[in-house]
Amino acid sequence: MRLQRVAEMDRPAVSFMLDGAPADACVGDTLLTAILAQDGYLRASEFGDGLRAGFCLMGACQDCWVIIEGGGRVRACTTPIEDGMRVSRGRPQP
Amino acid sequence: MSVVIVGAGPAGTRAAEVLVGAGVRPIVIDEAPDNGGRIYQRQPAGFRRGARTLYGFEAAKAQAIHDIFDRLRPSIDFRPRTLAWNLRPGLIDTISDGKAGAIPVAQTILCTGAMDRVIPLPGWTLPGVFTLGGSQIALKAQGCAIGARVAFLGTGPLLYLVAYQYARAGAQIVCVLDTTPFTTKAAQAFALMRGGATFAKGLYYIAWLRAHGITIAEGVTSLAIEGDGQVEKLSWRDARGLRHEVAADAVAVGFGLKPEAQLADLAGVPFDFDPVQHNWVPRKDSNGQTSVEGVFLAGDGSGIQGADLAEAAGARAAWAVLAARGLTVDARAVARLDATLAAGSNFRAALERAFPFPATLAADMADDTILCRCEAITAGELRAAANEALATLPPSEVNRAKALSRVGMGRCQGRVCGAAAAEVLAASLSCPVEQVGRLRGQPPVKPIPILPAEAA
Numbered sequence: 393m394r395l396q397r398v399a400e401m402d403r404p405a406v407s408f409m410l411d412g413a414p415a416d417a418c419v420g421d422t423l424l425t426a427i428l429a430q431d432g433y434l435r436a437s438e439f440g441d442g443l444r445a446g447f448c449l450m451g452a453c454q455d456c457w458v459i460i461e462g463g464g465r466v467r468a469c470t471t472p473i474e475d476g477m478r479v480s481r482g483r484p485q486p
Numbered sequence: 487m488s489v490v491i492v493g494a495g496p497a498g499t500r501a502a503e504v505l506v507g508a509g510v511r512p513i514v515i516d517e518a519p520d521n522g523g524r525i526y527q528r529q530p531a532g533f534r535r536g537a538r539t540l541y542g543f544e545a546a547k548a549q550a551i552h553d554i555f556d557r558l559r560p561s562i563d564f565r566p567r568t569l570a571w572n573l574r575p576g577l578i579d580t581i582s583d584g585k586a587g588a589i590p591v592a593q594t595i596l597c598t599g600a601m602d603r604v605i606p607l608p609g610w611t612l613p614g615v616f617t618l619g620g621s622q623i624a625l626k627a628q629g630c631a632i633g634a635r636v637a638f639l640g641t642g643p644l645l646y647l648v649a650y651q652y653a654r655a656g657a658q659i660v661c662v663l664d665t666t667p668f669t670t671k672a673a674q675a676f677a678l679m680r681g682g683a684t685f686a687k688g689l690y691y692i693a694w695l696r697a698h699g700i701t702i703a704e705g706v707t708s709l710a711i712e713g714d715g716q717v718e719k720l721s722w723r724d725a726r727g728l729r730h731e732v733a734a735d736a737v738a739v740g741f742g743l744k745p746e747a748q749l750a751d752l753a754g755v756p757f758d759f760d761p762v763q764h765n766w767v768p769r770k771d772s773n774g775q776t777s778v779e780g781v782f783l784a785g786d787g788s789g790i791q792g793a794d795l796a797e798a799a800g801a802r803a804a805w806a807v808l809a810a811r812g813l814t815v816d817a818r819a820v821a822r823l824d825a826t827l828a829a830g831s832n833f834r835a836a837l838e839r840a841f842p843f844p845a846t847l848a849a850d851m852a853d854d855t856i857l858c859r860c861e862a863i864t865a866g867e868l869r870a871a872a873n874e875a876l877a878t879l880p881p882s883e884v885n886r887a888k889a890l891s892r893v894g895m896g897r898c899q900g901r902v903c904g905a906a907a908a909e910v911l912a913a914s915l916s917c918p919v920e921q922v923g924r925l926r927g928q929p930p931v932k933p934i935p936i937l938p939a940e941a942a
Contacts, residue, residue, distance in 0.1 A: 393614030393633045393716045393735045398655045400533045400629035420530035425628045432716050433613045439862035443715055445613030447859070447902070449620030450524060451517060452601045452746070454897040454933060455859060464935070469620075470517075472530070 393445065395428040408477040417473045424449065424456050424468035427479065434458055434468050435481055488513050489807055490578055490589055492570045492749060493597035495523020496547075496793045497785030497800030499555050501595045504804035506561045508813050513563040513589060515570050515580065521555045523599055524619060525793045528552065529627050540626055542651065543687050547793070571930035573753040576780070581934050593780045593807045596749050597800055598787035602644075602740035603765075605848045605906050609711030610739065611859050618740030622648045631657035633736020637720050639663040639709055642742040642841040643688055649700070649738075650691040659700050660734045663722055665741070665844040667705035677836035684794075684833070703730075707847070711737055741843055743790045744905060750788070751927035753781045759920035762835050763790055764843040765905075766924040772824065774803030775810075782806055790838070795830040798823050845919065848909035857910065858903045860896020865910050868893050872914040883923035887911050897933050900925040 403418040410427060417426035424446050427434055433443035434456050446456030449469045456468040461478035489505055491498045494516040505512045514521075520528045526548040529535065541548040565582065572579035573594060580587040602617035609615070616624070616632050618640060624630045631652055637660040638649040649662045678685045695702060705725035712719050721731040742763075750768035751757065755776045757766045767789035774782045784803040785796035802823045809815050851857065853866030871891035884900075884907060887893065893907045894900030900907065904925045912919040 395624065395628075395630040395632060396634050396657065397629060398625070398631050398657055399535060399539075400529075403532050420532045420628075422628065425624070425630055429630065437611070437862055441611065441856065441862040443613050444611060444859075447611075447615065447620065448601060448617045449623045450601060450617075451932070452898065453617075453859070453902050472519075 393428075393432045394430065395425055397429060406473055406475040408473060408475070408479060410479050411481055421473045422469055423458060423460075423466065423471045423473055423477075423479060426473040427458070427468060427481070433481065487576075487590055487592035489593045489595070489811075490515060490591045491595045491597060492516075492578070493523065493599055493785065493787065494518070494521035494555065494564070494566070495597060495599055495785060495796065496526065496551055497597035497787075497796040497803075498523070498595070499551050499558075500797045500800035501597060501784060501804040501807075502558050502562050503554055504801045505807065506558055508808050510808070510811070510813070511561060511563060513565060515565050515568045515578075517567070517569045519566050521564070521566070522548070522552060524623065526551050527623060527627050529629075533629065535629070542654075544793070551797075569932060569934070570749060571932060571934055573749045573781070579929070584935060591780070593782060593810055594753075595774070595782045595784055595800070595803045595807060596747075596753075596787055597785045597796070598746045598749055600743040600745050600786035600790055601901065603742045603744040603843065603905055604739065604902050605640075605741050605844065606851060606855055606857050606859070606865070606903060607709050607711060607739070608852065608855050609713065609717070611856055611862075612711060612713050612717050613715070614713070614717030614736040615711060616736070616738055618642075618644045618648050618738050619743075621738035622651065625651055625655055625657075631655065631736075632738060633717070633734070634658060635660050635734045636736045636738060637661050637663070637732065637734040638738045639665075639706070639720070639722075640740040641666045641844065642740065643837065644740055644743070646688065646691040646695065650694055653695065653698060653700065659695075660720070660732050661701040661703065662695060663706045663709065664702065664704045665706055665709075665847060666841050667725060670842065671704075671840045674836045674840035678833065678840060681833035681837070684792075709847070742838075742841060743786060745787045745789060746901075747787055748899070748927040748931040750776070750781065750783060752929055752931070754778050755781060755783070757924060759924075760789060761920075762838045764838075764845065765790065772802075772827070773806040773820075774799060775806050780810075791830065791834050795827060795834065798826040798830070802827065843905075845909050848906035849913035851906065851910055857907055858893045858896055860898050860902075861892055863891060863893050867891055868907060868910055869914050872911055882915070882921075884908050884911060884925050885923065887922075888925060894925045899928060899931070
């Protein structure tokens with residue numbers, strides 16, 4: 393699964409770091425959109441049942457938490473992407 | 487002392503309009519970066535789609551709500567990106583950009599809205615499964631579809647609306663699976679016709695999807711999502727019991743809506759089980775007033791009524807606030823609102839009956855299905871906790887079952903799994919679902935940093 397951009401694709405680009413690798417997104421993306429448009433998960437469940445990619449997109453389920461360097465833990469669905477952001481998803485379990 | 491409106495959707499906007507008209511300057515809090523609520527959510531700066539593209543048939547209403555709000559901005563104290571995380575007598579605790587605050591308040595109008603009502607299914611925690619509401623937000627606020635081959639499943643008006651919006655946006659739809667049989671909906675057709683345009687729009691979405699060759703199946707059972715690390719396929723049984731399987735990389739799922747009523751709960755407002763909605767709803771009288779002094783309710787957060795009635799209820803609650811403050815009330819405006827609310831609620835009840843919550847789908851959940859996605863607790867673990875304790879202290883209600891199984895204790899506080907967990911527990915105990923109660927809210931209503939920058 394990747395989010396598919398179907399509209400508003402001519403927005404200016406922003407660059408960010410995803411787990412140490414350079415990545416691109418668009419101005420106005422949430423972190424959730426920025427990440428899931430290029431890779432299919434946001435976090436690994438702490439309870440060993442696999443990867444998660446958010447669920448409600450409205451700040452209710454708390455299943456899209458990622459770490460921003462210098463900003464701590466944030467909800468990806470309600471946090472706008474910013475140029476130069478360094479985002480970490482934690483290490484997926486094997 | 488202030489009037490505070492929590493939630494800047496249709497109910498909150500109309501409430502603010504009435505208050506400002508009477509010379510009161512309310513504080514309007516919303517967790518989102520801008521007004522509109524979920525239904526009329528505004529896209530971020532830099533997006534250029536017009537209202538017609540974003541809101542379809544509801545474009546004029548969305549535009550009106552946005553225009554009213556924009557006109558009100560100078561006359562209200564709007565605090566976006568602000569979470570109201572507790573409501574105590576005379577005080578609302580907030581956090582905004584990491585900064586904690588407390589707002590002294592005389593009257594609060596809670597317009598806290600709703601979220602999708604979910605039934606956990608096999609595979610529902612896989613990346614690629616999102617709520618129907620979330621799938622709509624992806625499209626509306628981000629210009630994205632949740633996947634390349636999207637399946638829609640669940641029941642309720644939103645099922646067909648979001649599928650239609652996806653198809654119109656050029657997304658590929660695999661199928662639309664409705665747990666409600668056609669006959670259940672048809673039985674409400676006469677009552678639904680009183681809804682006029684709303685009913686017609688619903689029929690239009692379904693007809694449009696069918697005309698464009700999209701598979702719609704009604705009365706489906708045995709829904710399951712499968713995949714290794716992501717959604718790969720979906721299976722179900724049709725109304726005749728035949729098994730089907732289809733490849734998909736994303737699934738949008740929802741079974742109607744449930745109120746986000748945690749603040750009303752913390753304020754001490756009593757709740758009742760509404761058998762038609764199959765939801766616990768905070769108790770209010772017809773003008774939005776509750777038994778807790780200074781606490782008023784409006785919109786879907788106080789029982790699912792839809793956006794049009796939310797507007798009327800928001801305005802009505804604001805008049806009740808003005809009365810409580812000893813200000814003049816326009817009796818004719820109030821009478822008009824009361825008539826709107828009374829007429830609308832009949833249609834809404836028919837709509838709920840047309841798309842009933844499939845309680846047995848939740849109650850019959852397989853033991854190995856993850857029930858609580860916060861902590862990966864299965865339905866079997868909840869049943870085991872129920873059975874183990876049955877001999878000594880029966881877990882006669884959900885809060886006790888929560889203590890025993892941790893279901894509902896996770897970071898979402900049971901928002902997602904609570905409704906289904908109650909069905910599983912009630913079935914285990916062979917009692918009606920309302921008898922096992924509802925998960926009590928706890929402050930903070932959402933996770934907040936342990937060390938908010940108090941002094942900042």
